[in-house]
Amino acid sequence: MFSAGTDTTFTTLEWTLSELIKHPPAMKKLQQEATIIAEGRSTILEQDLEKMQYLKAVVKESMRLHTPVPLIPRETTEGVELMGYDIPVGTQVLVNVWAIGRDPTVWEDSNKFRPERFLDNSTEYKSLHYDWLPFGAGRRGCPGIQFATTIIELALANMVHKFDFELPNGVKNEDIDMSETYGITVHKKSSLITGGCESAILVVAHKRY
Ligand code: HEM
Known part of the structure; x- marks a missing residue:
């Protein structure tokens, strides 16, 4: 329960913030939404979230591209024929959620x-x-x-509301390394904020409020 709930949440936040820093128009749009919803307050509250439609869209899109759990295991309870293949009862199946989220026949x-x-x-x-x-x-x-999406939305809304994020000198948006590495969940290979590993990008955050 602990790893199911923590690692997934953290990695989603890091991927989402990385995508927003990589895509300044999306970041700006989200910050504008946060400013309007906050009505002069420095903190976004849980009850504000239902009005933040762009925030919700940002998190959903991030989880489409960077689904933390890419392979979901199942076992067939009866034999089936699928796309010309006979799949017997008791077969272990891995549902490739990562590939489904990026299927070009579904997603433009x-x-x-x-x-x-x-x-x-x-x-x-x-x-x-x-x-x-x-x-x-x-x-x-x-x-x-419900718990995960609320925590992610609340944390993200407050991060972008309270801070402007800037890449260090000489680093361009396209330099942000979006390669993946797989552990319990799919992480960014090079961390966005912590300076611990060689290829990490130490993002500078300026306080807005
Ligand atoms: C971004 C956050 C999260 C993602 C993407 C995520 C994703 C998943 C996925 C894909 C599964 C497998 C579902 C399936 O087999 O169909 C799962 C199972 C589970 N998750 Fe999450 N999860 C997240 C956050 C959390 C949180 C915050 C908790 C608890 C507080 C939690 C508790 C669990 C538990 C207990 C299971 C096992 C359920 C079972 O096998 O019956 N997860 N999660």
């Missing part, structure tokens, strides 16, 4: 970060949208969806 410009695709659209975390499954599906689907 599937490798691009475009939060707008989740605006005015009914895709919810716990739903029957089998083309986007960051929290899995069915009875074994993640029980922490």
